[in-house]
Amino acid sequence: MPTLTVNGRSVTVASDATILDAARAAGVEVPTLCHFDGLEPWGGCRLCVVDMSQANWDDDWFKVVTACNHPVKEGMTVVTDSERIIETRRVVLDLLLARCPDTPLVQRWAREYGIEKTSYTPNPEPDDCILCGLCTRVCDHIGVSAIASVNRGWGREIAPPFNQPPPDCIGCLACAEICPTDCIPYETSNSRRQIWGKEFEMLRDPETGEAVITKEQSEHFAKRTGVPMSYFETSDRSKRREMAKTFEKLSVFDSGARQ
Numbered sequence: 466m467p468t469l470t471v472n473g474r475s476v477t478v479a480s481d482a483t484i485l486d487a488a489r490a491a492g493v494e495v496p497t498l499c500h501f502d503g504l505e506p507w508g509g510c511r512l513c514v515v516d517m518s519q520a521n522w523d524d525d526w527f528k529v530v531t532a533c534n535h536p537v538k539e540g541m542t543v544v545t546d547s548e549r550i551i552e553t554r555r556v557v558l559d560l561l562l563a564r565c566p567d568t569p570l571v572q573r574w575a576r577e578y579g580i581e582k583t584s585y586t587p588n589p590e591p592d593d594c595i596l597c598g599l600c601t602r603v604c605d606h607i608g609v610s611a612i613a614s615v616n617r618g619w620g621r622e623i624a625p626p627f628n629q630p631p632p633d634c635i636g637c638l639a640c641a642e643i644c645p646t647d648c649i650p651y652e653t654s655n656s657r658r659q660i661w662g663k664e665f666e667m668l669r670d671p672e673t674g675e676a677v678i679t680k681e682q683s684e685h686f687a688k689r690t691g692v693p694m695s696y697f698e699t700s701d702r703s704k705r706r707e708m709a710k711t712f713e714k715l716s717v718f719d720s721g722a723r724q
């Protein structure tokens with residue numbers, strides 16, 4: 466288990482930990498935009514940059530690295546608030562504010578770093594997508610990969626192939642739910658769901674009538690896990706009821722056995 470210092474605080478972490486994990490363990494906050502625990506780190510937004518020096522480097526030699534995907538090493542020194550780190554984060558946020566001038570999340574972070582207005586030419590067509598890649602990565606993670614990042618420059622965006630309803634999308638809403646700026650529109654009701662221009666029929670819990678999941682989602686998860694589709698089509702309320710009934714039976718059996 467490597468021991469390192471983060472802003473002068475000594476911390477020991479698991480050998481597969483990242484600098485971000487070590488900073489959190491040391492109680493040091495490092496800002497992130499494209500990181501989500503449980504998803505493979507990507508290192509795309511560059512907001513989590515820190516200064517890092519290895520044990521065998523000269524004392525004054527530090528390298529700027531992204532904390533979310535950089536592994537820790539024994540004797541490493543990490544500084545999260547040096548002048549050049551704050552300046553690097555300011556540039557990242559300034560550029561992001563130019564792309565997304567009206568997005569509250571970006572405005573909030575920019576303000577934290579003293580930026581009220583971008584110093585670059587603002588995007589002529591302001592967008593709320595910060596290109597964090599969380600939506601595409603979560604879609605890959607569930608084994609679907611229905612959407613991707615397309616185009617370049619101002620025109621870069623997240624979209625399904627040929628901007629058509631994606632044939633592979635299972636309507637799970639994971640992309641919309643993970644999006645930090647809530648910029649993926651969708652509609653969902655007790656009978657239908659719509660996302661990325663694709664329509665889905667909702668499957669309902671046979672007991673409660675609640676819409677639980679799309680048919681495509683149920684089929685996908687059943688195929689991946691080997692668990693019967695009926696499990697995914699049962700609402701949490703029904704599952705809790707079944708569990709309560711089981712506990713009731715067990716306690717009757719238990720008290721009978723004790724008499």
Ligand code: SF4
Nearest residue numbers: 604634635637638640
């Ligand atoms: S709703 Fe479609 S695009 Fe979004 S994560 Fe689920 S499968 Fe992927």
Ligand code: SF4
Nearest residue numbers: 594595597598600644
């Ligand atoms: S749509 Fe949302 S989750 Fe996807 S890249 Fe843009 S901001 Fe990130």
Ligand code: FES
Nearest residue numbers: 508510511513533
């Ligand atoms: S959080 Fe590390 S690069 Fe985005």
